[in-house]
Amino acid sequence: xxxxxxxxxxxxxxxxxxxxxxxxxxxxxxxxxxxxxxxxxxxxxxxxxxxxxxxxxxxxxxxxxxxxxxxxxxxxxxxxxxxxxxxxxxxxxxxxxxxxxxxxxxxxxxxxxxxxxxxxxxxxxxxxxxxxxxxxxxxxxxxxxxxxxxxxxxxxxxxxxxxxxxxxxxxxxxxxxxxxxxxxxxxxxxxxxxxxxxxxxxxxxxxxxxxxxxxxxxxxxxxxxxxxxxxxxxxxxxxxxxxxxxxxxxxxxxxxxxxxxxxxxxxxxxxxxxxxxxxxxxxxxxxxxxxxxxxxxxxxxxxxxxxxxxxxxxxxxxxxxxxxxxxxxxxxxxxxxxxxxxxxxxxxxxxxxxxxxxxxxxxxxxxxxxxxxxxxxxxxxxxxxxxxxxxxxxxxxxxxxxxxxxxxxxxxxxxxxxxxxxxxxxxxxxxxxxxxxxxxxxxxxxxxxxxxxxxxxxxxxxxxxxxxxxxxxxxxxxxxxxxxxxxxxxxxxxxxxxxxxxxxxxxxxxxxxxxxxxxxxxxxxxxxxxxxxxxxxxxxxxxxxxxxxxxxxxxxxxxxxxxxxxxxxxxxxxxxxxxxxxxxxxxxxxxx
Numbered sequence: 001x002x003x004x005x006x007x008x009x010x011x012x013x014x015x016x017x018x019x020x021x022x023x024x025x026x027x028x029x030x031x032x033x034x035x036x037x038x039x040x041x042x043x044x045x046x047x048x049x050x051x052x053x054x055x056x057x058x059x060x061x062x063x064x065x066x067x068x069x070x071x072x073x074x075x076x077x078x079x080x081x082x083x084x085x086x087x088x089x090x091x092x093x094x095x096x097x098x099x100x101x102x103x104x105x106x107x108x109x110x111x112x113x114x115x116x117x118x119x120x121x122x123x124x125x126x127x128x129x130x131x132x133x134x135x136x137x138x139x140x141x142x143x144x145x146x147x148x149x150x151x152x153x154x155x156x157x158x159x160x161x162x163x164x165x166x167x168x169x170x171x172x173x174x175x176x177x178x179x180x181x182x183x184x185x186x187x188x189x190x191x192x193x194x195x196x197x198x199x200x201x202x203x204x205x206x207x208x209x210x211x212x213x214x215x216x217x218x219x220x221x222x223x224x225x226x227x228x229x230x231x232x233x234x235x236x237x238x239x240x241x242x243x244x245x246x247x248x249x250x251x252x253x254x255x256x257x258x259x260x261x262x263x264x265x266x267x268x269x270x271x272x273x274x275x276x277x278x279x280x281x282x283x284x285x286x287x288x289x290x291x292x293x294x295x296x297x298x299x300x301x302x303x304x305x306x307x308x309x310x311x312x313x314x315x316x317x318x319x320x321x322x323x324x325x326x327x328x329x330x331x332x333x334x335x336x337x338x339x340x341x342x343x344x345x346x347x348x349x350x351x352x353x354x355x356x357x358x359x360x361x362x363x364x365x366x367x368x369x370x371x372x373x374x375x376x377x378x379x380x381x382x383x384x385x386x387x388x389x390x391x392x393x394x395x396x397x398x399x400x401x402x403x404x405x406x407x408x409x410x411x412x413x414x415x416x417x418x419x420x421x422x423x424x425x426x427x428x429x430x431x432x433x434x435x436x437x438x439x440x441x442x443x444x445x446x447x448x449x450x451x452x453x454x455x456x457x458x459x460x461x462x463x464x465x466x467x468x469x470x471x472x473x474x475x476x477x478x479x480x481x482x483x484x485x486x487x488x489x490x491x492x493x494x495x496x497x498x499x500x501x502x503x504x505x506x507x508x509x510x511x512x513x514x515x516x517x518x519x520x521x522x523x524x525x526x527x528x529x530x531x532x533x534x535x536x537x538x539x540x541x542x543x544x545x546x547x548x549x550x551x552x553x554x555x556x557x558x559x560x561x562x563x564x565x566x567x568x569x570x571x572x573x574x575x576x577x578x579x580x581x582x583x584x585x586x587x588x589x590x591x592x
Contacts, residue, residue: 016043016109030108032100040099043108047093050177061086093174103136107237115258123196127235131193135239144168145188155183156216163205164188167213170244172252178221182252183245185209192241195232195261198270206267209243217245231260285309285326292322316571323571356381356471362418363470364432364462367477369447373467374432378418384411384426412459422490423483424452424463424552432460439510450553453507463552480554481562487555488585491547492520501546503537506556514556519580526580527563 013033027048035042055062062085070082084090097104118127143149144166153175158164165187169175173182187205192198198206214225229246233254236242243263246252254260282293285307290300311327356362358381364374412426413419419426435442435451442451442460452462468477484504492500504516508531515537519526530537540546551559563583567575575582 013041016105032105032108035098038098041105042096042098043100043104045095045097045108047095047172049091049093049174050180052177055089061089095171101136103134128196131239136237138238138240141186141238141240142190144186155220156212158208158212159188160208161188163208165205165209165213165243167216167245178223179247180250180252181217181221181223181245181247182250183213183217185213185243185245187241190240193239194236194241195234195266197241198266200270200273203267203270206263206270210263210267213243213245223247229255229260230263231255232263232266233259234261235259281322283312283315283322283324285312290326323574356418360418360471364427365468365470366434366444366447366449366451367465367467368449369444370468371434371444371446373434373451374427376431377416379416380414381418381420384419384421412456422486423465423478423555424461426455427460427462429454429458429460432462435460440507441509452552453550461550463555465552465554479558480552481558484551484555484559485585487549487551488518488520491549501540501543503540503546503548504551504556504559505548506551506553508553516556516560517580520585525563525583525585526577527583528580529560 014031016030016032029046031044031046033042033044034040061067064086067083067085070084072080072082074080116122140149144151144154150168153168154166155169156167165185167183167185170182170184173180187209189205192202210225210230213230214228217228218224227248229244229248229250229252231244232242233244244252244254244260246255284291284293286309287307288302288305290302290307292298292300306329308327308329313325315324316322356378359377359379360381361377362374363372365372411419413428413431415428415431417426417428434445436445436448437454439454441453442462443449444451449466451466452460455461463483464476464478465480465483468475470476487504488502491502500518500520502518502520504518505513508514512532515530515533517528517530517536517540528536533541541548562585563581566583567581570582
């Protein structure tokens with residue numbers, strides 16, 4: 001890097017650019033020369049800065065005794081002068097490139113422009129090999145992405161490695177004059193050179209740049225998206241995908257039709273091209289696989305099914321999905337049996353991850369903010385009976401006649417007890433602190449995260465996915481979605497036909513419960529969410545064939561997110577049935 005004071009010394013050897021439309025419109029000149037005590041050629045780009053509105057006031061230094069006029073001519077009421085304001089108002093934006101390569105010198109030299117219609121064949125055979133061989137060094141781009149340089153200039157950053165980008169001021173903007181606002185969005189993905197590489201899987205990246213880039217600029221500078229020119233260059237000045245954001249008032253270099261491509265148009269063109277490609281896949285069946293042929297053949301194994309290979313029908317292709325139907329052959333118990341992924345295994349035993357020995361010292365903390373709720377030695381650490389068993393099954397004789405609530409109270413833990421099930425534990429209310437307690441719910445006093453429910457005055461029910469437990473320097477914690485899968489699998493493992501009707505419910509208020517009704521066939525499910533009871537909920541609750549299970553608020557949120565996300569992947573006409581939505585749950589092991 002050259003020293004700043006070197007710019008004061010003799011420099012000029014050659015004038016590279018000082019003519020034509022570029023200089024007249026943008027008041028720019030490029031000089032080539034050398035610096036003393038610095039090897040290699042250097043480029044200095046000088047650009048007259050735009051007037052700043054804040055300086056054009058009656059009290060500004062433009063109108064002071066320090067400035068003066070030099071007369072050129074005077075005619076009647078018209079005078080022509082050269083005006084010399086104070087030095088501070090006469091700055092020139094300067095960009096220094098050192099050491100400058102031959103590519104830099106060629107780029108900034110006067111060149112005659114030509115328009116070439118680039119076909120895909122020309123790109124593959126001529127342009128792409130040239131890009132790979134001759135492109136500029138991109139280390140400066142990687143320095144920005146890795147926060148090695150210019151980190152303090154970043155306006156917004158999305159760190160996602162696929163759809164993320166960095167938004168920062170372009171070097172051509174002084175960062176002050178709003179009328180010449182100019183930002184650059186540089187993508188994190190290093191494999192995309194230009195818009196030529198964009199495919200259907202990049203739609204989310206392009207939309208992310210458009211939405212979040214516009215939002216960041218509006219929040220900082222008050223310009224909405226209708227006031228911005230958002231475009232890509234082709235050919236670009238460097239081959240790492242980037243998007244330009246400029247104020248619509250600003251006539252920035254390269255905004256004309258032969259080079260600039262509006263991001264909104266690029267997104268539409270990529271979608272149209274994707275739709276065109278998706279209209280031509282070839283789908284075929286074998287006895288145990290589905291084959292989708294586009295540029296390559298994709299094989300989807302279906303070893304659990306017996307496919308009728310000539311039964312393909314109802315093929316539909318859109319810009320988002322390919323859907324079709326096929327038949328399966330009868331096998332013993334009919335086609336229904338062959339379409340069920342069996343979960344019943346005699347040796348299957350679904351157990352909790354929280355299996356500690358008696359007299360273990362446990363630290364229980366909030367899973368969100370790590371506030372400590374409890375740190376003590378539990379003398380009895382025991383599994384709880386199934387939620388579906390009767391209290392009379394827990395003991396060899398009935399302790400309290402037909403009073404089931406009295407039988408259940410016998411399982412309330414003491415202060416030194418830790419009773420656990422698959423996804424939750426029971427703790428004595430005196431053993432834990434740090435909660436805000438309502439009549440029904442427990443929330444963390446520090447972060448107000450939902451933790452569990454109040455069973456009675458002596459007993460709290462706390463879900464493992466809302467806390468973390470430390471034991472012998474190891475931290476135990478589960479995810480809400482995995483716990484939801486675990487709960488459903490535990491119900492399903494005892495089902496004769498690997499199908500079940502389940503109603504999941506969670507406490508969200510003093511007298512309010514949310515319900516999720518699921519009719520399950522292992523992977524495929526029908527589901528319906530209901531906030532508060534209604535006729536259908538009451539019918540399911542009163543049906544002895546329906547399994548009713550309480551889950552945490554987090555489990556309800558996460559399993560609903562998954563079900564709705566999978567439902568959106570289905571064609572609309574196949575996404576619902578009898579007022580229930582259709583979705584899928586990955587409840588079987590991958591190796592089965």
